[in-house]
C-alpha cells in the first residue's frame with residue numbers, strides 16, 4: 056500500500072526505465088514488404104504511401120543489400136502486374152518466368168541468407184482485382200486454391216523460403232502444403248494470413264499494385280465474402296487453428312493496430328510464431344498526420360510498433376522497418 060508502494064520509483068530515469076522495459080524492438084522483428092515492377096532503373100514513389108517505392112529488379116538488388124546490412128533479415132515480395140497480363144484465371148501467376156519468380160531469384164542471388172517470402176494471391180493478376188476466380192456471381196473457392204497451390208509451387212521452385220497466402224480461401228493451406236510435399240519442397244515454409252480482415256486500411260496498397268477490386272458479374276467491389284468481418288473475434292481463432300492444422304508454420308493477424316485484441320487472443324491460443332501486418336493505411340495515417348505537423352512521426356511509429364509487439368507479435372510486416380531500424384541503431 057501507498058506510501059510503501061510508489062510505482063513512480065521504477066520510472067525515475069531512463070536507466071531504470073530501460074532495465075524494467077518488457078518490449079524492445081530490434082531488426083529481427085521485421086519483415087520488409089517490397090513492391091516490384093517491370094522495367095529498368097525504376098524507383099517510383101507510391102502516391103498514398105509517401106517515402107515508399109516500387110522498384111524494378113535491377114534496383115531491388117541494391118535495396119536488399121542495404122536492408123541486409125542494416126540487420127533486416129526478411130522481405131515479403133509483391134509484384135505490380137501490367138493490365139494486359141491480367142485475366143480471370145490468374146494465368147500469369149504461375150508463369151515460371153513471371154516477375155515474381157524472377158524477383159525471388161534476384162533477391163536470393165543478391166543476398167542468399169535473406170529470408171524471401173512471397174505473396175500468394177490472385178488479386179494482382181486478376182482482371183477484377185479479386186483474390187479468386189469469379190463465375191456466376193461467386194468467388195470460386197476450390198478452383199482458386201488449385202491455382203494458388205500451383206503459384207506457391209512456382210515460387211518454391213524459384214527459391215522462396217516461405218510462401219505467404221493472403222487470399223483467405225478455405226483450405227488453401229492444405230492444398231499448398233500437400234503440393235509442396237508431393238513435389239519435394241519439404242523445407243519451403245508457409246506463413247498464412249490466417250486472420251485477415253476485410254479492412255478499409257488496405258487502400259494505399261491497392262494503389263501501389265493497381266489491384267483494387269471492382270464490381271463485376273454481380274460481385275460487389277469488396278472482399279467481404281472471403282476476408283473476415285471486423286466485428287468478429289472468435290472466428291479469428293477458428294481460422295488460425297485450422298490453418299495450423301493444415302500446415303501453416305507462421306500465422307498472421309492483419310491489420311495491426313485495430314486488431315491487437317485479436318493478436319493477444321491468438322498469441323494465447325497457439326504455439327507457432329505469430330506475425331502481424333501493420334498495413335498500408337496504418338502507414339499512410341502516420342505519414343499524413345506528421346506531414347501536417349499534428350503528430351511526432353518517429354515517436355508515434357515506435358509507439359505503434361512497440362504496441363504490436365507487446366500484444367504478442369513475434370514478427371511485424373511493416374513499411375516502417377527501415378526507418379525504425381535507423382532510429383534505434
Ligand SMILES: NCc1[nH]cc(CCC(=O)O)c1CC(=O)O
Pocket residue numbers: 174176177178186221222256257258259260261278333334335336
Ligand atoms: N491479397 C492481397 C493483399 N496482400 C496484402 C494486402 C494489404 C497490405 C497492405 O494494405 O499493406 C492485400 C490487399 C487486399 O487484401 O486487398
Ligand SMILES: [Mg+2]
Pocket residue numbers: 223224225226249294297298
Ligand atoms: Mg481460413
